[in-house]
Amino acid sequence: MNWKFSYAIGFHPWEDTDQAFFQSLSSLLELEEQGREPPYGRALDIGTGSAIWGIELAKRGWEVTGVDVVEKALERGRERVRAAGVQMELVQGDVTRLSKAEVGSGFRLILDTGTFHDLDTEQQQGMARSVDALATEDATVILLCWPRRIRPLIRGVKQEEIEAAFAGWQITDVKPSFFKLPTPLEWVLRPDEHWYRLRRA
Ligand SMILES: C[S@@+](CC[C@H](N)C(=O)[O-])C[C@H]1O[C@@H](n2cnc3c(N)ncnc32)[C@H](O)[C@@H]1O
Numbered sequence: 636m637n638w639k640f641s642y643a644i645g646f647h648p649w650e651d652t653d654q655a656f657f658q659s660l661s662s663l664l665e666l667e668e669q670g671r672e673p674p675y676g677r678a679l680d681i682g683t684g685s686a687i688w689g690i691e692l693a694k695r696g697w698e699v700t701g702v703d704v705v706e707k708a709l710e711r712g713r714e715r716v717r718a719a720g721v722q723m724e725l726v727q728g729d730v731t732r733l734s735k736a737e738v739g740s741g742f743r744l745i746l747d748t749g750t751f752h753d754l755d756t757e758q759q760q761g762m763a764r765s766v767d768a769l770a771t772e773d774a775t776v777i778l779l780c781w782p783r784r785i786r787p788l789i790r791g792v793k794q795e796e797i798e799a800a801f802a803g804w805q806i807t808d809v810k811p812s813f814f815k816l817p818t819p820l821e822w823v824l825r826p827d828e829h830w831y832r833l834r835r836a
Pocket of ligand 1 (some may be wrong): 638681682702705708730731747748750
């Protein structure tokens with residue numbers, strides 16, 4: 636997917652999700668928050684786009700940094716952060732080489748809603764290495780992944796590819812996300828995205 640072009644023409648249908656998707660994400664976040672009081676620690680929203688889910692994390696009590704490569708997406712994100720009245724840092728950077736972006740380290744939660752599954756194998760490995768370096772020992776990674784390839788829109792990713800890239804990590808949960816696209820894209824593309832929760836092996 637050409638993300639820069641998508642944001643330039645205002646094509647970002649992944650932002651129009653519904654309550655079922657929100658609930659599926661919330662139930663995963665509850666796992667990370669249960670038994671603790673906010674602030675929950677640092678969270679990194681990978682490929683944050685317009686910061687929608689990073690803002691939700693911030694509202695729940697996470698100290699959030701969002702990173703994205705597309706400036707236009709970050710502009711939208713900054714507006715949303717202002718409107719929501721939350722604290723969230725937004726950084727421009729490449730998630731496959733996060734050591735070059737100034738995001739810091741010590742992240743207890745890494746959330747990616749739709750970036751990893753469009754990367755090629757080398758980029759996937761770069762993202763996983765980056766995450767490994769920035770995450771705490773007790774961190775959780777949550778990935779939203781589309782399993783099928785739909786040329787030219789989406790590369791798609793199989794569970795084996797997630798396991799291969801995140802070699803020092805273990806998939807603990809795989810759950811349906813109930814992610815929906817606006818019609819008619821929903822009928823044509825039939826999204827079947829799943830959540831993958833990973834912890835260090
Ligand atoms: C499907 S969008 C999801 C955006 C956001 N997470 C959401 O759910 O609304 C994927 C995002 O990943 C970003 N992205 C893709 N490749 C990237 C890279 N190598 N480094 C940083 N961001 C990237 C895109 O710019 C885009 O904002």
